[in-house]
Amino acid sequence: MSDKIVDFYTKREFLTAGQCNAEGELPLSAFVGRLIEVATAHANAADFGYARLIQHGCSWVLSRVSAEITRLPGINEWFELTTWVEDIGRLMTTRCFRMTDDEGSVFAEVRTAWCAINIESRRPADLRVLQPDISDYVNDRLRCPLAPAPKPRKVVDADRVTDYRFCYSDIDFNRHVNSCRYVALLLDSWDMDFFDRNRVQAFDIVFHHEAREGERARVIVRTEGNVAHTEIAGSEAPYCMCRLTFASR
């Protein structure tokens, strides 16, 4: 192994009022956005980022995010986000995150799954042929405490369905709907009064299919106690499925 191995990456960040939601906290959609930012920064620093993958005709795609959240940063609060590669397989790599406050108390633990897709065929690439060898970057010292959980599944017996049509501002530089936008759209099945009384304690989202501008979607929710099974369904395939666990504030 080279002495240039960077097997974790930490970014200290500040949350301004203008970035906060109605409860004065980092919105869950922006939480996912920060994960993507820090993962990108780490991959670039370790030279297996976009610039390197495109030489293989590939690009990273976020496939799943599982998170447990004690609390989220508030207005004018500093926080740290640390990420590392936990494992690498043939088609999928798992990357973990830990969000802490300035005293090191843990806000959130996160496990994500990523694949590299061939940008022409849109098929997953074999990660073992990538250079540099990502398995050199697997970090054994940092441990994610999240237990493996079943993947969120298609919602049956919905108790709420909302229609939506994706528009220009939902689209990002990849020319399809931004992952963070799905999260905001799912939460919009509830109102401010609900989130004043409840917070998201855990969520698990699987991204299936990329939505494009103008496509029509149905946001489907089935609630069982403090768990909501949700799905954003397209006319032909699901875009994402998500299990949300709420806790009283």
Added chain:
Amino acid sequence: MSDKIVDFYTKREFLTAGQCNAEGELPLSAFVGRLIEVATAHANAADFGYARLIQHGCSWVLSRVSAEITRLPGINEWFELTTWVEDIGRLMTTRCFRMTDDEGSVFAEVRTAWCAINIESRRPADLRVLQPDISDYVNDRLRCPLAPAPKPRKVVDADRVTDYRFCYSDIDFNRHVNSCRYVALLLDSWDMDFFDRNRVQAFDIVFHHEAREGERARVIVRTEGNVAHTEIAGSEAPYCMCRLTFASR
């Protein structure tokens, strides 16, 4: 004047891919967001920010943004945003911004108007009684080249109207719809194909009335050549009116 006067403020920023729109640029809504962030940072540094105003029972409210844009920052580009107070009146202060690239070439020139409202009565406060005296911070050295323009007005003879209902993710820490959200909603009257061929060369937006969650709005557009007169209308009062000027890419 004290030697602590900070009569301008500059922030250097980096634009990541994840923050970009379909054209790989800073979205116009995020452009407005960055203005608010830098204005807030300057006001805080000069001690006439939120913390000081709340001692007078007041809070800053953005009333108008007029901008001319040569181009916007792109993926992985550094840029600088400088702000200064241009003028202060009894009820309104004007604050200007200049966005430049790393070589000092100007991306955009912006003039904004702000009032301080009493958070109880929601009425504008007299800026002349505020301490510290903001007029000490007026910057005569930096000049905004934008010529005064008529305020955007109510749209008559619309050629397009879209219905919208404000939802949870549109609401910010002030408990009403975020200013940036109006800008995104206005642009959603066009599609990606339009913005692939055209860019916003100038815009002028006046914020009238604060929208709340669950309120229904109509996005009204009238196009005359390369100018679009737009309005987000509520059931009782307009939320904002905006003139957009487009240029071919």
